[in-house]
Amino acid sequence: MILRRRGRAASRIAAALLLGLGSGCDLAPEYRPPHYLLPDGYAGSGPFRRADPADTLPRGPWWERFGDPLLDRLEVQATADNADLAGIYEQYVQARDLAAEARSALFPQVVGNASTTDNRQSEHRLFRSGGGGPNEQSSNQIEATASWEPDFWDRLRNQTRQQKRLAQASAANLASARLILQAELATDYVGLRGLDSQDAVYRQAIGFYRKAVEITELRLQGKIASGLDVARAENQLTATEALDSGISGQRAVLQHAIAVLAGANPSTFRIEPVGDARLTVPAVPAGVPSQLLQRRPDIAQSEREMASANAGIGVSRAAFYPDISISLLGGFQDTGFSLASLPNSLWTIGAGSVLPLFQGGLRRAELQRSWSQYSQAVDAYRSTVLGAFQEVEDGLTLTAQLQTEAQEQREAVAAADRAQAMTLALYTGGLTNYLDAVVAQVTALTAQIAEVEVETARLQAAVSLVRAVGGGWSTADLPSENGVLPFNPVAVTGSDRVPRRDGTGGGTDEASRPPDAVP
DSSP states (O other): OHHHHHHHHHHHHHHHHHHHHHOOOOOSOOOOOOOOOOOSSOOSOSOOOOOOOOSSSOOSOGGGGGOOHHHHHHHHHHHHHOHHHHHHHHHHHHHHHHHHHHHHTTSOEEEEEEEEEEEEOOTTOTTOOSSOOOSEEEEEEEEEEEEEOOOTTSHHHHHHHHHHHHHHHHHHHHHHHHHHHHHHHHHHHHHHHHHHHHHHHHHHHHHHHHHHHHHHHHHHHTTSSOHHHHHHHHHHHHHHHHHHHHHHHHHHHHHHHHHHHTTOOTTTOOOOOOSOOOOOOOOOOSSOOGGGGGGOHHHHHHHHHHHHHHHHHHHHHHTTSOEEEEEEEEEEEESSSOOSSGGGEEEEEEEEEEOOOOOTTHHHHHHHHHHHHHHHHHHHHHHHHHHHHHHHHHHHHHHHHHHHHHHHHHHHHHHHHHHHHHHHHHHHTTSSOHHHHHHHHHHHHHHHHHHHHHHHHHHHHHHHHHHHTTTTOOGGGSOOTGGGOOSOTTOOSSOOEEOOTTSSSOOEETTTSOTTOOO
């Protein structure tokens, strides 16, 4: 008889399980990300369309296209050792674990319990009934409790979707932070090499000005020039030396910034000066199609946050419906240790339901807030994409204009150098005064420094443009919703693998990693 009742109870539980698994009702609205139409050549107006990333730009380490081995090494070092990036990586790990925590509610929760006690009552216990009965007795018990909530309204599933999509957004945020770090390092490195080039220009000018001082002193000794010419030449020399000293200070500051980005100690970090770094300006397509914006991780992050907010509406809607739970407790209890016997067994099977009847508008307010959060996420997504198009357009405009400016500046330098050489030759021959020579020297030096600055700005604009189009990242690198989950729910160890911070794939085994190990 007992076995028959247990069989009927088990049948009811199994039926409830099948009903809960097969009859879920998703109350979240159908997710349709906004689609904006735009021609491939974006000119700053009109909506645009989301599409798969194009393959016209190179994938992988984009900084290698600048052709500097030291920059390549620094980028790899920064990706591995930057402390800020490591912190953002841990945020991603935590987001994945939150997704796993939300998913755990979909499964039955099973808890085991065991206890043993030895009890004695007082001979003079109040209201003690007469008669016999032991004053001392043991109680041993083992039991297991199982509880499960059938997700009829997809509340738990939508909560899980929320966290998985937020974990995807965190992965995109990690990729965005990595891209920002790499671009900032490249910009600082280009700036440092630009200062090296300026230092080389100043040193060359200083050598030229020293020779000019010698010429004016010789002419003064020959009484064919005045002391004013010597003073002007010396002033030109010392002023240029002062400018060169300022370059050294700026370079030291940039070197310290690069050290911190690379995760190194600024006091021991050093980049040797190079007079002519010869960095290559990478070729970027003249007209970047709109699809390339799908290579930007910040857009992917914004879109995933929008998708998470959409699932949140389903969670708020499900709160209007009853929550149903099923629980089961079973075990054995005995005064001794004969626990595994049928007479000493105990069990409880139950089901409960909670339905909100009146809460003063609480559920309706929560639902309205969910809709508002989704609308806010849509607006944020649109703003992010518009800002991305602006950055791409700015980068294209700057690179095109600076290329023209660099060519014109090279021509100006050539003309200024000719004028400087001719003016000094005329002065040496006594055919002009030294003031003309000083003017020609200042003009030539200014043109050379301007040429270096334009070339530096051109390289930095190329870095900004590469960053604007997402570097070597694409939405194909974004993990899927199930891909962000750190482990299988039935796994005990050895399967909770996480991607490396450098974004190259693979992973590290969290279960086998020492607590102080750097991923």
